[in-house]
Amino acid sequence: MMEAALRSVPLRRRGGVLPGYGLALGFTVLYLGLLVLLPLGALVLKASTLSWEGFVAAVTGPRALAAYRLSFGASLVGALVNALFGPVVAWVLARYDFPGKALLDALVDLPFALPTSVAGIALTAVYSQNGWLGQHLAKWGLQVAFAPAGVALALTFVGLPFVVRSVQPVLQDLDPHLEEAAAVLGAGRLRTVAWVVLPALFPALLTGFALSFARALGEYGSVVFISGNMPLRTEIVPLLIVTRLEQYDEAGATAIGVVMLGASFLLLLVINALQARALRGRKR
Amino acid sequence: MSVTVEHLTRRFPGGSHPAAEDVSFHAPAGAVTALLGPSGSGKTTVLRAIAGLEEADAGRVSICGEDCTRMPPQRRGVGFVFQGYALFEHLTVRGNVGFGLRVRGVSRKERDARVDELLELVQLQGYGERYPSQLSGGQRQRVAFARALATRPRVLLLDEPFAALDTRVRVELRAWLRELHEQTHVTTLLVTHDQEEALELAQQVVVMHEGRVRQVGTSLEVYDRPATPFVASFIGNANVLRGHVQGGRAALGGLTLDAPGGAPDGARVHAFVRPHEVRIARAVEEPSGAHAVISALTRVGDSVKLSLQLAGRDTLMVHMAHAELEALGLTQGERVAVGIRNARLFVEEHAG
Numbered sequence: 001m002m003e004a005a006l007r008s009v010p011l012r013r014r015g016g017v018l019p020g021y022g023l024a025l026g027f028t029v030l031y032l033g034l035l036v037l038l039p040l041g042a043l044v045l046k047a048s049t050l051s052w053e054g055f056v057a058a059v060t061g062p063r064a065l066a067a068y069r070l071s072f073g074a075s076l077v078g079a080l081v082n083a084l085f086g087p088v089v090a091w092v093l094a095r096y097d098f099p100g101k102a103l104l105d106a107l108v109d110l111p112f113a114l115p116t117s118v119a120g121i122a123l124t125a126v127y128s129q130n131g132w133l134g135q136h137l138a139k140w141g142l143q144v145a146f147a148p149a150g151v152a153l154a155l156t157f158v159g160l161p162f163v164v165r166s167v168q169p170v171l172q173d174l175d176p177h178l179e180e181a182a183a184v185l186g187a188g189r190l191r192t193v194a195w196v197v198l199p200a201l202f203p204a205l206l207t208g209f210a211l212s213f214a215r216a217l218g219e220y221g222s223v224v225f226i227s228g229n230m231p232l233r234t235e236i237v238p239l240l241i242v243t244r245l246e247q248y249d250e251a252g253a254t255a256i257g258v259v260m261l262g263a264s265f266l267l268l269l270v271i272n273a274l275q276a277r278a279l280r281g282r283k284r
Numbered sequence: 285m286s287v288t289v290e291h292l293t294r295r296f297p298g299g300s301h302p303a304a305e306d307v308s309f310h311a312p313a314g315a316v317t318a319l320l321g322p323s324g325s326g327k328t329t330v331l332r333a334i335a336g337l338e339e340a341d342a343g344r345v346s347i348c349g350e351d352c353t354r355m356p357p358q359r360r361g362v363g364f365v366f367q368g369y370a371l372f373e374h375l376t377v378r379g380n381v382g383f384g385l386r387v388r389g390v391s392r393k394e395r396d397a398r399v400d401e402l403l404e405l406v407q408l409q410g411y412g413e414r415y416p417s418q419l420s421g422g423q424r425q426r427v428a429f430a431r432a433l434a435t436r437p438r439v440l441l442l443d444e445p446f447a448a449l450d451t452r453v454r455v456e457l458r459a460w461l462r463e464l465h466e467q468t469h470v471t472t473l474l475v476t477h478d479q480e481e482a483l484e485l486a487q488q489v490v491v492m493h494e495g496r497v498r499q500v501g502t503s504l505e506v507y508d509r510p511a512t513p514f515v516a517s518f519i520g521n522a523n524v525l526r527g528h529v530q531g532g533r534a535a536l537g538g539l540t541l542d543a544p545g546g547a548p549d550g551a552r553v554h555a556f557v558r559p560h561e562v563r564i565a566r567a568v569e570e571p572s573g574a575h576a577v578i579s580a581l582t583r584v585g586d587s588v589k590l591s592l593q594l595a596g597r598d599t600l601m602v603h604m605a606h607a608e609l610e611a612l613g614l615t616q617g618e619r620v621a622v623g624i625r626n627a628r629l630f631v632e633e634h635a636g
Binding site for chain 2: 175177178180181182183184185186187188191195196199200202
């Protein structure tokens with residue numbers, strides 16, 4: 001009797017040895033709700049004022065389709081370029097000591113700090129047809145400013161620090177004995193990098209890639225200057241949304257916004273899943 | 285499959301003295317040779333130079349008689365076990381053990397067979413598909429051994445292989461390593477600061493201190509006949525007694541011992557006396573000779589540790605069987621007669 005009574009007393013749920021679980025989780029949900037979910041909810045709500053046909057027409061018009069293609073395409077190119085060269089920069093910063101290293105290190109963060117419109121103006125000045133790089137490229141028939149290539153360039157610029165700063169600390173903390181172990185086992189330098197260093201960096205590289213990609217999708221300031229904003233050719237989705245708003249087509253703008261939202265969220269989910277796969281077995 | 289190191293010197297930029305200086309020794313084929321010394325004695329530097337992970341500033345390293353001082357680590361045919369395991373976390377146990385074979389282009393089938401063989405050798409059958417993070421420290425270390433042995437190295441180099449493990453696992457793995465060596469007979473160099481580990485595992489011990497070799501000998505030789513005061517104090521516990529020579533005898537705080545041959549009168553000496561090499565008796569039974577008072581007495585299982593206060597201010601630590609003490613009927617505070625069964629004396633100028 002006594003025992004049964006004792007057993008029926010519900011155990012108070014406790015957050016293990018780490019206190020504050022309930023409070024912290026509650027705060028997190030509230031904070032994210034207010035900051036992220038509320039405006040997104042409003043976005044979806046606004047878009048839903050359109051009829052289904054209206055919504056489909058707004059998000060599948062030729063101008064919208066071209067903008068998606070450019071936005072996702074150029075962002076992907078930018079993130080890929082960064083994923084390729086960012087680790088090289090991170091490697092140099094993590095592995096070598098040389099004069100001016102601190103300066104170079106600070107330079108990497110500049111795209112974070114610079115107002116992106118400034119970056120856009122600067123890039124345009126350099127790459128436009130009479131800019132000091134653009135005029136030489138023009139001789140080869142290459143146009144960067146006011147072309148999709150310019151968009152990709154601007155998006156590469158804004159995304160660079162994400163990859164470098166994700167990879168650099170992992171590279172710095174990488175146990176040098178790993179590479180020595182590979183060398184003693186007979187692996188040359190190239191193979192050691194390919195079989196030991198890169199796999200160790202891969203999860204961080206994926207994070208950097210995802211951040212760079214996400215940042216590029218939302219980028220506006222630097223692109224509007226260099227792209228020329230020609231509908232169907234060099235118009236990115238954020239700009240199209242602004243254009244729609246300027247035409248007082250708020251519902252149309254939010255409809256495109258909802259598509260971007262869905263697509264971005266899906267992509268980030270896929271990248272997170274990839275990352276979980278890459279980390280499989282590494283952590284208990 | 286022997287290793288010979290001749291006059292090896294390695295300086296690190298900014299270091300006050302060389303990490304290794306004029307180090308020479310020969311590690312015979314098929315045996316375990318321990319490089320023993322306190323941290324900072326240069327033993328790891330020497331091991332890394334043998335593996336090719338550290339460049340020698342001067343001197344020669346030969347493996348099986350072949351000079352490989354300038355050979356890259358990839359071609360030396362050595363296996364290396366790192367203190368912190370250095371396992372590839374993104375690869376399974378199988379992938380780790382097979383790494384060296386994969387580098388050599390061994391076919392998948394052959395590789396699998398060899399990996400299975402090694403997993404059996406290190407008693408990790410059935411763990412092949414696990415990741416290193418899913419293993420205990422002792423298991424991880426055994427994977428590191430298997431990985432190093434997979435390519436049939438000419439020499440196995442072990443850098444403090446058990447230092448990161450707790451005592452119980454360390455003792456287990458030590459016994460396991462003994463068995464492993466009896467099965468493989470691969471020439472092994474073991475770096476350790478743990479004298480017990482060195483004395484138990486190694487047929488030959490190279491004692492290092494401050495970048496230099498202080499003594500090379502069998503484990504019994506370095507224990508029983510230490511060449512320098514450093515070796516005497518580092519290997520095994522020892523009481524240190526200071527005194528001087530008088531008429532061919534060394535007077536040490538009430539004890540007198542034979543002075544080292546040729547030591548002049550008045551020369552300062554110190555003597556190293558191991559705690560189990562002190563003999564005690566009831567003072568009344570040996571009224572002549574040196575006396576002391578038992579100032580402390582600690583029982584540890586079936587043995588006893590005594591602190592003896594000598595006539596001078598020196599104290600002498602003594603270990604003996606508890607039964608022996610009981611037979612003598614001695615307790616704390618009593619006067620005892622002290623005899624030294626064995627001691628090693630060094631004349632002071634000979635410091636090193």
